[in-house]
Structures are given as structure tokens and as C-alpha cells.
Amino acid sequence: MxxxxxxxxxxxxxxxxxxxxxxxxxxxxxxxxxxxxxxxxxxxxxxxxxxxxxxxxxxxxxxxxxxxxxxxxxxxxxxxxxxxxxxxxxxxxxxxxxxxxxxxxxxxxxxxxxxxxxxxxxxxxxxxxxxxxxxxxxxVGRVHQYPVACRSLPLYPERFGIIPYDPEQHQSALQQIYQQSAARHNGWLKRQSSHWQSRLARNHGREIYCYVESGKLLGYVVFQFNFPETPLFQSLGLVVQEWVALTAEAYRGILGFLAALEDQVEVVVWNTYPEDPFPYLLKEQQRHRVAGQHSPLYGLTHRFGEMGGGFMWRLADLTAAFQLRPIQSGSAFTLTFQIDDPILGEQTLTVNFAAGQMQIVKKVAPAILKTSIAHLTELFCGLRRSTELVWTREIEFEGDRSLLQKLDIAWQSTPPFCWDFF
Ligand SMILES: CC(C)(COP(=O)(O)OP(=O)(O)OC[C@H]1O[C@@H](n2cnc3c(N)ncnc32)[C@H](O)[C@@H]1OP(=O)(O)O)[C@@H](O)C(=O)NCCC(=O)NCCS
Incomplete structure (x- = not known):
């Protein structure tokens, strides 16, 4: 180095x-x-x-x-x-x-x-x-953003479970359900108290609402009202900064609650991860329409959402990374990774995939995957598949091709998302 x-x-x-x-x-x-x-x-x-x-x-x-x-x-x-x-x-x-x-x-x-x-x-x-x-x-980090008409949101009856956030009553339960949800979502940070200070701070125009069932907090939404002068928003808008739902009822409660604001709020900007079913639940699959700006995206297709190119990851200590990552179970196999690293030079690592985990072994395998550290990071976090990367020639492979499919199954995972910025 x-x-x-x-x-x-x-x-x-x-x-x-x-x-x-x-x-x-x-x-x-x-x-x-x-x-x-x-x-x-x-x-x-x-x-x-x-x-x-x-x-x-x-x-x-x-x-x-x-x-x-x-x-x-x-x-x-x-x-x-x-x-x-x-x-x-x-x-x-x-x-x-x-x-x-x-x-x-x-x-x-x-x-x-x-x-x-x-x-x-x-x-x-x-x-x-x-x-x-x-x-x-x-x-590796993508965000999907849907600026949609409030009246397009579904008015689910679970909205009756929504109440305003009261720090004295709800703070600790809210933090707990975030942590519970984080453990089920790839990429979400395990937050420390310093992270919470800014997230829950009382800012001008920022509101937090909770979904509660039988006294138990099961979800929440943090949003920011805004009245921007940009042509996109001629009237009140609401930008969802974070939402957490432990149950489907909590999720429907949040959407129904936002839908019920339609008399006051024109646009809801819903920020989310790509796998969120949100776009399917709307009455209209198109973004909030702005007068004079109705051009379709392509053919008869309406503009709907945007995708953000967000955060980046880099594998640092490979041994620690491979030892920690759980894998999907399948039949055992061994692969050698020949890793090209612009800072560390070339590294070789042979890994045995078996019984839900990976073990680094000494003996080089007959199947060799040649990859940059950046592509290895994409594969490792479940964002991309090795079969696709070989096809685009971003990585190279020598050996039995069926092992690539096994690798893709082993590392299958929902790509990462994160609510926090720094
Ligand atoms: C961004 C910033 C930190 C870069 O600092 P710097 O010391 O000039 O960068 P370096 O000289 O170390 O550049 C490293 C290499 O990156 C290359 N590079 C720069 N931008 C690149 C890009 N978009 N794509 C590919 N390579 C790039 C450089 O050409 C250089 O390559 P070389 O060493 O082979 O010539 C500096 O411009 C800065 O402080 N900008 C304002 C603040 C900022 O944007 N910070 C980044 C926050 S994420």
C-alpha cells in the first residue's frame, strides 16, 4: 500500500x-x-x-x-x-x-x-x-423517489391507528422498532444515540407520526412539510424522510394517514427502497402533474419516479467480511477469487461455501473468478449476480460454469438501502 x-x-x-x-x-x-x-x-x-x-x-x-x-x-x-x-x-x-x-x-x-x-x-x-x-x-445504494399526488394514495382504514409522536411517550419504542426493522433490512444502520439526535430533532416543518395498535408502537413516519417556490410544487408538499413499519397494518396505516391529508397537501414525495410495493398501491402510476410540464417520459408512458445514485461500499478486511456474511444454503462448493485492488494490488482468496457460511481455505480451487474489489463488493452485497457480470465481461471466470449459479444463489440478498446520511 x-x-x-x-x-x-x-x-x-x-x-x-x-x-x-x-x-x-x-x-x-x-x-x-x-x-x-x-x-x-x-x-x-x-x-x-x-x-x-x-x-x-x-x-x-x-x-x-x-x-x-x-x-x-x-x-x-x-x-x-x-x-x-x-x-x-x-x-x-x-x-x-x-x-x-x-x-x-x-x-x-x-x-x-x-x-x-x-x-x-x-x-x-x-x-x-x-x-x-x-x-x-x-x-450499491439506490433510493427510489415518487413525487405523487396525495389523492393518488390509498385511503386505508388502518390510518385510524396513527397518532402524533410524543417524545416522552414514544421515543424509546420508536428507536426499538427502528432497530428491529434494521436487523431485517440490508444496509440499515444500527443507530447510536448521536444518530437519533438529528433524526428526531424538532425542526421547523418536520413532523413525526406513529402507528399504534393496542398501545404498541408498530410503525412511524418522519416527514417535512415544504412550500417550495419551484414550479413542481405550487402548493403544500410533504417529503417523507423515513418510514418504518413492522407490520402490514402499520405500513397501510402510514399510507392511509398521508392519503387523508389530501385536502391540505397536494404532493407527497415518498422516498423508499426499490423493493417497496408502494408504486403498485397508488391509484395512478404517474408523478404529480405540474401545469405546462406534461411531457411523457417515452411513448405513452408517464413520468413516475426517480432513482437516486446513492452511497458506495468497499470491502476492506476480506477475511472478516467473508467470515461474517451468512449465505443461502445450497450444495457445497469452492471458488478462488483473484481480486484486483487499485490500492492493495492483487489478492487471492479461496473460499469454501457450505452449511450457510463461508470459510477461507488454503488450497486454490480449479474454479477461478477474476474480479476487481469494486465488483466483488457488488456481488457480496447481493446487488448484482456473477452470471451477469461475466456476461458483460466486467469479471472473468475460468472453470465449471455451474459454480457461478451456485455463487449467485449463495449470495442472493436484497441490495442495501440506508436512511442515514453523513
Ligand atoms: C474531491 C477532492 C477531495 C479531490 O482531492 P484531490 O486531492 O484533488 O484528489 P486526488 O489528487 O487524490 O485525485 C485522485 C485521483 O482521482 C482521479 N479522479 C478525480 N475525479 C475522478 C472521477 N470523477 N473519476 C475518475 N477519477 C477521478 C484523479 O484524476 C486522480 O487520479 P490520478 O492520481 O491517477 O491522477 C477535492 O477536489 C475537494 O476537496 N473537493 C471539494 C470537496 C469534495 O467534493 N469532497 C468530496 C466529498 S465526497
């Missing part, structure tokens, strides 16, 4: 570094704001609050900070198994330091730390997917 850039030292940030870091983050993400605003809004707890560590690259000659990034301790679920994960945020390089591989140095540093701590995954939200892909990250 090429962790060295001559003349640059990378270290954990210290309290005294705060002004430099604020300035770097301002220049990279909000150059029109003041340092005072950035410090107040982005660093209310100072540097390195619990679960977050900021690293600073310093130019030896000037002793000034030239790059910064944050590591966040996360955990998420794949097939109900908890995966320790490193989140990366706030990657910023000073304008005068750009295109000198400093960002690359920061990301190599993060990968090195993750591997030293046997962390299987690193997750981030990219400014550009290509930048991180060339360093081994894969785009």
Missing part, C-alpha cells in the same frame, strides 16, 4: 486544529459561508466526539493543514448479521493542494485503519462515483 506522500504528514486532529479544519471544510463544501457559521453548525461538539475521528494531512514545510477527512464508527446489517463498518465523511483538500493525490492518501489511510481494526466494510456518500470507484468503492 503506497501510504506515503513526501512532505505530507497525516495524523489524528487535535483540539488546536479546529480553526484549520473549519477553514478546509468551508473551502471545500460551503465557500460562501463564514468560518464562524461552519464551526457553529458543523462542529457543535468540537472535534472527535465519541464515534467520530477527524484526520488531518499537514504540509511539513508550512505546517499547515492541506487535507482532512472523518472516520465514523458504524454498524449495519446484512442478512440480519451485524457488520462493523467505517463511515467516511468530509473528505476535503485545500484548493492549493488539489490533484496531487492528497485525497487518495486520505482514503488509503482510511482503508489501512479499517483493515488494521478488522473492519469488513467502508461506506461513504460520494460527490462523484467515478472518483471513489477508481479506488475500489462500488455504488
Amino acid at each position: 503506497a501510504l506515503d506522500l513526501p512532505g505530507i504528514t497525516l495524523r489524528l486532529a487535535q483540539t488546536d486544529d479546529l480553526p484549520q479544519i473549519v477553514n478546509l471544510e468551508r473551502l471545500a463544501f460551503a465557500p460562501l459561508q463564514s468560518n464562524t457559521e461552519i464551526e457553529r453548525d458543523w462542529f457543535p461538539q468540537g472535534l472527535n466526539p465519541p464515534g467520530r475521528r477527524q484526520f488531518l494531512a499537514i504540509e511539513d514545510l508550512t505546517r499547515l493543514g492541506i487535507g482532512v477527512y472523518t472516520q465514523i464508527d458504524l454498524a449495519l446489517f446484512i442478512e440480519s448479521q451485524e457488520f462493523p463498518t467505517m463511515g467516511i465523511a468530509g473528505v476535503a483538500v485545500a484548493p492549493e493542494g488539489r490533484k496531487q493525490r492528497i485525497a487518495r492518501l486520505l482514503l488509503e489511510h482510511a482503508l489501512d485503519h479499517a483493515r488494521t481494526r478488522q473492519i469488513p466494510l467502508i461506506m461513504l456518500y460520494p460527490f462523484q462515483h467515478g472518483f471513489y470507484r477508481q479506488l475500489g468503492w462500488a455504488w
Whole structure:
């Protein structure tokens, strides 16, 4: 791993570094704001609050900070198994330091730390997917968004189970049902109290409603009212930021409750994961219509939803990742992965798939799958299938082809989704 850039030292940030870091983050993400605003809004707890560590690259000659990034301790679920994960945020390089591989140095540093701590995954939200892909990250997080007329929603009777959220009464039950649901959904974060603070904060125009049955909280929805001036919304809109339903009744309760707002709310923007049955339940399969903007998408097809290209994952410690991931059961088989990694070089790993788990073995198998680390990450999380990747020639395979089908069955899984941003 090429962790060295001559003349640059990378270290954990210290309290005294705060002004430099604020300035770097301002220049990279909000150059029109003041340092005072950035410090107040982005660093209310100072540097390195619990679960977050900021690293600073310093130019030896000037002793000034030239790059910064944050590591966040996360955990998420794949097939109900908890995966320790490193989140990366706030990657910023000073304008005068750009295109000198400093960002690359920061990301190599993060990968090195993750591997030293046997962390299987690193997750981030990219400014550009290509930048991180060339360093081994894969785009795995998709969000579907449906801006639909409120009157298109189904007015389910379960809406009578919806009540307003009261922090004193509901906070702990709400957090519990989120965690329960997270364990059943790939990619959802196991939230710590710091995650909840921002999620449940009372913001102007943000509301939370709960679905309760016999005194038991079984679902909730968090949404933000907005009255944007954009032509899309001429009147009140409501953007769903998160919803959790442990039962079908809770899910129907949330939809029915939103439908009942039709006299006041014109548009509901429903954010969700691709497998959500939401689009099938609507009265109309088309997005909210804006006067003067009725062009169909294609032929006679209406515009309906949008897909967002979201977060990226990268396998970091492969041994930890393979040991943790449960697999679908099927007949046993062995595969050798020849992995091309832009940071770590070539790695070879032989894996025995048997009895619902994977075991790393020494003896190289006759079947060899040649893949980049990014494609391996796509396969590992269930987003894509090896048979498809061989067909598109994104990966190569030598050996008995039936093993590819076995691999696809073993790693079959709902692709990841995540409600949290960082
Ligand atoms: C994005 C940013 C961090 C990059 O920093 P940098 O130090 O200039 O980047 P590097 O020099 O390390 O670039 C690494 C490599 O990525 C390549 N690259 C950059 N953008 C790319 C893209 N979209 N696709 C493919 N490769 C890309 C570079 O050409 C370089 O390759 P090379 O080393 O082979 O020449 C910096 O421009 C910045 O601070 N921007 C503002 C804040 C921001 O957007 N941060 C990202 C938050 S997710």
C-alpha cells in the first residue's frame, strides 16, 4: 500500500486544529459561508466526539493543514448479521493542494485503519462515483423517489391507528422498532444515540407520526412539510424522510394517514427502497402533474419516479467480511477469487461455501473468478449476480460454469438501502 506522500504528514486532529479544519471544510463544501457559521453548525461538539475521528494531512514545510477527512464508527446489517463498518465523511483538500493525490492518501489511510481494526466494510456518500470507484468503492445504494399526488394514495382504514409522536411517550419504542426493522433490512444502520439526535430533532416543518395498535408502537413516519417556490410544487408538499413499519397494518396505516391529508397537501414525495410495493398501491402510476410540464417520459408512458445514485461500499478486511456474511444454503462448493485492488494490488482468496457460511481455505480451487474489489463488493452485497457480470465481461471466470449459479444463489440478498446520511 503506497501510504506515503513526501512532505505530507497525516495524523489524528487535535483540539488546536479546529480553526484549520473549519477553514478546509468551508473551502471545500460551503465557500460562501463564514468560518464562524461552519464551526457553529458543523462542529457543535468540537472535534472527535465519541464515534467520530477527524484526520488531518499537514504540509511539513508550512505546517499547515492541506487535507482532512472523518472516520465514523458504524454498524449495519446484512442478512440480519451485524457488520462493523467505517463511515467516511468530509473528505476535503485545500484548493492549493488539489490533484496531487492528497485525497487518495486520505482514503488509503482510511482503508489501512479499517483493515488494521478488522473492519469488513467502508461506506461513504460520494460527490462523484467515478472518483471513489477508481479506488475500489462500488455504488450499491439506490433510493427510489415518487413525487405523487396525495389523492393518488390509498385511503386505508388502518390510518385510524396513527397518532402524533410524543417524545416522552414514544421515543424509546420508536428507536426499538427502528432497530428491529434494521436487523431485517440490508444496509440499515444500527443507530447510536448521536444518530437519533438529528433524526428526531424538532425542526421547523418536520413532523413525526406513529402507528399504534393496542398501545404498541408498530410503525412511524418522519416527514417535512415544504412550500417550495419551484414550479413542481405550487402548493403544500410533504417529503417523507423515513418510514418504518413492522407490520402490514402499520405500513397501510402510514399510507392511509398521508392519503387523508389530501385536502391540505397536494404532493407527497415518498422516498423508499426499490423493493417497496408502494408504486403498485397508488391509484395512478404517474408523478404529480405540474401545469405546462406534461411531457411523457417515452411513448405513452408517464413520468413516475426517480432513482437516486446513492452511497458506495468497499470491502476492506476480506477475511472478516467473508467470515461474517451468512449465505443461502445450497450444495457445497469452492471458488478462488483473484481480486484486483487499485490500492492493495492483487489478492487471492479461496473460499469454501457450505452449511450457510463461508470459510477461507488454503488450497486454490480449479474454479477461478477474476474480479476487481469494486465488483466483488457488488456481488457480496447481493446487488448484482456473477452470471451477469461475466456476461458483460466486467469479471472473468475460468472453470465449471455451474459454480457461478451456485455463487449467485449463495449470495442472493436484497441490495442495501440506508436512511442515514453523513
Ligand atoms: C474531491 C477532492 C477531495 C479531490 O482531492 P484531490 O486531492 O484533488 O484528489 P486526488 O489528487 O487524490 O485525485 C485522485 C485521483 O482521482 C482521479 N479522479 C478525480 N475525479 C475522478 C472521477 N470523477 N473519476 C475518475 N477519477 C477521478 C484523479 O484524476 C486522480 O487520479 P490520478 O492520481 O491517477 O491522477 C477535492 O477536489 C475537494 O476537496 N473537493 C471539494 C470537496 C469534495 O467534493 N469532497 C468530496 C466529498 S465526497
